[in-house]
Amino acid sequence: MMGSSFRVGSKDIELLQPPSDSVSKIDFSPTQDVLAVASWDNNVRLYNVSNQGQNEPKHMYSHEAPVLDLCWTKNGSHLFSAGCDNAVQMFDMTSMQKQQVAAHDAPIKCVRYVEVNGQQVLVTAGWDKKLKYWDLRSSNPMNVQDLSDRAYAMDATDKIVVAGTADRQVHIYDLSNPFTKYRQVESPLKWQTRAIACFPQSVTGENGYAIGSIEGRVGFQYTHTSDEKKSFSFKCHRVDIPAGTMGAPATTGSQNVFAINTITFHKVQGTFCTGGGDGSIIFWDGVARTKLKMFSAKDLNNGDTDARPPVWGMPIVSSAFNHTCDILAYSMSYDWSKGHGGVPPASAGATKIMLHMVKPDEVTRKKK
Template sequence: MSYYRNSTTNSSATGISSAQGTEQDLMNDITINNPANDSISDIDFNPQQDFLFSSSSWDGTVRIWDVQQNGMPQCRAQYQHQAPVLTNRWSTDGTKVASAGCDNLVLLYDVMTQQQQQVGQHDMPVKSIRFVQCGPTSQSLLVSGSWDKTLRYWDLRQQQPAFTLQLAERVYDMDSKQKLLVVALAGKNVTVIDLNNPSQIFKQTTTPLKWQTRTVACHNEGNGFAIGSIEGRCAIQYIDQQEQRKSGFSFKCHRHQNKAPVGLNINSSSGTSTTNNNNRSSYVYSVNKICYHPIYGTFATAGGDGTFTFWDKDNRRRLKGYPSLKGPISAASFNRTGSIYAYAVSYDWSQGHMGNLPDYPNVIRLHAVKDEEVKGKKKT
């Protein structure tokens, strides 16, 4: 059973839980063993081709993967940063990959010519990038968010940023759908930007969650976002205040009663133990990634407990969850049709560099998505 709490009224509602997935259900997931020499920080699918995706790693490498007809992915190309890569995204036409990270640089790689170029730079590491369509003409720009507390828009034909926005805090994550750009910052701050007027901040607010923000993902409709934190909690938010009062809520996830997930070492993972009023221990893990299904508008959460779960926000319902993969899930992404869910099982850096133990798994897995896992029911 999954429990939700309305973030405005504080009234509780109970969602209906479907069958829990088993390890047997995951046996057919395709595994890429040792896809990098360090943990995976990001995964992104090509928006034009179902079987082409990119991954970035703390080993400083961006790799481009091609899933062959036999189902086995092959590394088609790769290029290098001079420091850990934290984020990568495909261009809208699917011909180029942009990436950024701890070398403070934004690089662009052309898949056809295999040429890379620097297209941007910050004063501190770059945590997140997105290709966005701006203004009434839907001009294509690349936007980057950094720990230097700025958001910079890049016209790939120019060396200087088209414009820069000063932010209240460091960028932890950001996402965009349609003309909505949401930037999750340190200190639980959230900056909302209407891309019809990208040089101005539309709204500044704070997340209703108690602890540090980890991930954010915009609703497909471009009218709000889901945000997750290190406390094993997710909130569904809407830009319009009336819609927020009606439909906004938060819920607990990636938590386990009495014991840590089987095979996950509690002493070296992201989990923390708490005791409730009934003297029952709960192991609480970070929500590391939220991804929306591109067709149905349902979403997946992946966490430090090594599990991923599919949810229906419109009906406040848990659709299906899976057992722990014996290591944190650090990154995830749906392909453009939602038929594949890619997830990386690797260290999520929740315990700093001292927690990056040699025995941590380091794999990317591809899960064939079934409609019954991700298709929500229509509201009645």
């Protein structure tokens, strides 16, 4: 069922002084409205955000190469950032100082902070085909797991870690026995994995994850074999091409297909949103298999009927709810889907990070 549409940014508030280069990850503190932003310009920026969306830059620190991922401690006291300098930096929100706490032999694509048997542990996954567990009191990893290929996406709860690799494998670790792989399964999606987000276990009561690919498709997957029959996948972030449009075939039924760049769960409702290369955000009720609401960056062709190709908004590359889940931040920038050669000229639209005031009908689960 289609939800109503409205234009991204029309009523949303723009973050002041965003990065000049592409954004890789944004993440709100779990305890206060501080937004962390990781960028390809080698920097991590922090912003103060009010409950009405007013915002101001707070602090910035640097890596020696592009930053690819972020996560917070549960109490928001520290921020972790990982990147192409093969390192994880831990930033202290009180002293405003950083220190390196983890390393790989290649860029670190993913970082999460979890609880393992009552102990706080950092989990990292990189392009060296390794997943590592870290006790921050030691400079050496607690344990190293071999992955089947480079890590492309990862998420975790205090129950599970789920990592997706370049060969479309999904590696699942049960944190009650973290150093033994629980399962390795092939992605339900036929194309490259781009995003993974675990179900908020406290809401759903079940272990699972949503996985998105470059092919405009999302899989809603349950972890345990006994629940697999409930798993399903669906198409999204695809746009019909009108017959006769320049570059389109004369027949109907053709589509432009966009990557799923970000999946974010609402920690209260258990619903989730996806952001795609088409510049749209869609809210979903995964349990009811229902689209709740959609908003898109630009109306295709702006109503024009001439032969110009469709015009989409800047890709949505990352999204995050604040700790009270009443603000959704989303970033718009180049998503590297066409490689280095596809980087748009500076005049084509700078990176933007927007703050959307969440309305109940966008995220509330459908009644049975």
